[in-house]
Amino acid sequence: MGMYDLSGKVAVVTGGTSGIGLATVELLLEAGAAVAICGRDPDRLASAETDLRRRFPRAKLFAQRCDVLDAAQVQAFADASREALGEAGMLVCNAGQGRVSTFADTSDEAWQEELGLKFFSIIYPIRAFLPQLESQPDAAIACANSLLASQPEPHMVATSAARAGVKSLVRSMATEFAPKGIRVNGILIGLVESGQWRRRFEAREERDLDWTQWTAQLAVKKQIPLARLGLPLEAARALFFLVSPLSAYTTGSHIDVSGGLSRHV
Structure with a gap:
């Protein structure tokens, strides 16, 4: 297994009940990590947990319902995860979807909601898990983001702006957290x-x-x-790379997983 062996390490995946999040959880469990997952929908969470326990009977898995936009719930999830699995050394922030809207038809409420979702679904989990990450060697955070962050689409104006802000936030946190030994990176997905x-x-x-x-x-x-x-697994592999010691000398950067959709050099 070499560097792929994550046994003894604890990973946390927000939005880990479906799609890219769930695929990332599977890769982490395959590599031997203990994994804590959360999601908003209790039924989806329960079915994901049941399926994962069936497929990985020996895995250390912790699942808890949590709305990542509720700071108290996120802190409760962080505390419960530490109690169940130990201190986390890897955090994958993967929550939120796109909003189709132009400048003309995006209401004030829609702007507030979209900016709030994209920023705080990252801010709250990182704030809650930071003390745990600081205590671990090789700690890393990986954020799922979209190519819209650097290549905005006019029909997704609010989402594009929020994604760009999050891309900048990742870069800022990477600089601030480097002295603590915590790496911060992201992926930019196209159509998955x-x-x-x-x-x-x-x-x-x-x-x-x-x-x-x-x-x-x-x-x-x-x-x-x-x-x-793209397949969820293809985005998950990039997140796995960034949150594991495979990318030990990479921080403040983004991996493009868009099938060549990016027009930038």
Whole structure:
């Protein structure tokens, strides 16, 4: 296993009940880490926990319902996680989805909600787990972000602005936390298969197309050079790399997981 062996280490994944978060949890458990997960939806959390325990019967796993936008709930989750598994040395912040809106049709409430979600879903967990991370060697934080952070889309104006802010926040925290021995990085995803895309697929007008055909068509329309959507596992591997000692000399940076959608050098 070499550097992939994370036994004896504790990882925390917010939004760990589905999609990229769940795929990241699976990779961490496979590598031998103890993992704490949280999610808002109690049913989804319970089913994820049951499935993970069935597939990883010997794994150390802790699951607790938690709204990452509630500071008290996040602190309670951090305390309970430490009680159950020990001090965390890896934190993956992965919560929130995109909001489709233009400047013209984004209300004040929508702006407040979007900026609040994107920032505080990272601020609260990091604040709560920071004392634990400080106590661990090779501590790292990885944040799931979107390519919108550096390549905004006019139809996603609020989300793009919030994502850019979070990208800057990651860079700032990396500098501030470096003396504490904590690395902070992020990933920038393009279009990745998710519940959101599945729902759009179910509502599609082209009923003759199956999922593979429909997503391939979407990839062409969105001009993705690799001509397909990304898989949650592909984004999860990048998060795993950044939160593990594999990336021991990397901080304040972002890995592009967009299938070539980024037009920047």
